Amino acid sequence: MTELIRLSAAALAQKLVAREISAVEATQAHLDRIAHVDGGDDGVHAFLHVNTDEALAVAAEVDQARAKSEDLHPLAGVPIAVKDLIVTKGQPTTAGSKILEGWHSPYDATVIRRLRAAGMPILGKTNLDEFAMGSSTEHSAYGPTRNPWDLDRIPGGSGGGSAAAVAAFEAPLALGTDTGGSIRQPGAVTGTVGVKPTYGGVSRYGAIAMASSLDQIGPVSRTVLDSALLHEVIGGHDPNDSTSLTDPLGALVEAARMGNVDGMRIGVIKELQGEGYQAGVLTRFQESLELLRGAGAEIVEVSCPNFEYALGAYYLIMPSEASSNLAKYDGVRFGLRVVPDGAPTIERVMGATRAAGFGDEVKRRIILGTYALSAGYYDAYYGSAQKVRTLIQRDFDAAFKQADVLISPTSPTTAFKLGEKLDDPLAMYLNDVATIPANMAGIPGLSLPGGLADEDGLPVGIQLLAPARQDARLYRVGAVLESLLEASWGGPLLDRAPELRPDALRSGGTADRVETSTAGGTN
């Protein structure tokens, strides 16, 4: 079983098709792994809810269909974890917030419908910073997720649960959402792959909104090819999302299998390196550039001078949109209602409900957004930020005239210690300095493991960026860089991650069926 959970989704899919293993076996192996490593005080705590019964039932259906030689999706029977910001029938959806504790969505997100249509068992819902607001999962109302590389460190955020689940072999695939780096930065600090597709390339219908003009659902995996496979399952036009693009997705899996960057121009973004970047991050970054150059790519330097204003503009636009999107949590239609003593009016109920239901970071962003949008400040703040957005898009337009794909470190540092930046919101925000520009411009970005930093032995992420609608280029370059790096390491980076709970594995035995109900939450 240990072998099974270490397989990539692509390899697992092949074994399923060849009937070497059953979907029930594959699903049970991951549920067992979750039971072994996720719970307890020093567990990974990637999951808020484990969906044991439904996942096994779906797997059994796939096995029956396969036995009858029915036509199945290539990924049928490959299990997946889902960030708890995406609504699912039959399971709770909390958004990591007390205000939605115990809430069940009456409908499925479009991406969930597509997973179901493909016959992919959903293992459960993964932890996140409350309403996806954070870079460490420490803002989850249900406690932080731990980084499988070092359990005292953050797994990134907001999608730390999805990244940690994949890094800890609790799931071969996961779904994340990325508003300013929430798929890519967790990927970087956990040594996994994460992709933010072109804005509109994957339907947002059923993703609980933080900042609607920035949010994007995307794949989380251990290999570039696996992300491409998942991207093709979830992507494509959806009439339920009016911002969904009607363009075809492009041949993403084919691009990941192409294995050739000869003659491609790869642009190093001058502004996304140097000061503020950890030495070990920059060393690994330079190595990746050399590998790509050796494979025939042309490395050029590009300048994006307005990126220095991106973080500021992001922290005006995102809270502005969030303050509006989160107005719906008012204790009327769903979620928590707190009724103060006496005979309160609905207005007092709202004030008490939102005070009790939201955590500090959510309140900070709502207040900041309300401020940026208020009379007298709108032009100076929100209006200026929207102009910076134009400038960032122009920077990208100019850069993509010189290069086919851009490259930078994903995150300026490796994973920091739990608690280290919790009391300094601004220091926390700086983690996303390299990932935010892509959201501001709507372009796609991919993070893949670039090795371990010399000073702390922790994973470093390499970010690739492509023009809007050119997601295929990310997979093409990403797959080549991944194979060159793995050749230099002698195997996947995660082979070097510490074994989680080796004692528990020995005493429990790998073949035992462990009862898996709910590892993290109580829902």
Place this chain on the structure above:
Amino acid sequence: MAEINREDVAHLARLAHIDMSAEELDRMTGELAVIVDSIKRVSEVAGDDIPTTSHPIPLSNVYREDVIGETLTNEEALSGAPDNADGRFKVPAILDGE
């Protein structure tokens, strides 16, 4: 640009319908002052000649055929409500009791 002060934060919290204790207002004011100070530079480069961007990928109006699609049933729509009666959301008094 003006600094953000405690009075501003108290007003914004009322607008946003979030009750805040005195201690919370103090802390929030301090944190927001640091954040606002670091982001106000955006106006430096926002010249009059630069158009604003509200959406990353320009799209014109998106319409669909005017046909009945899938909708939630009344029961489904009310399934997450804290309180309901007669097929509707039930809320406390909207106006003060008098």
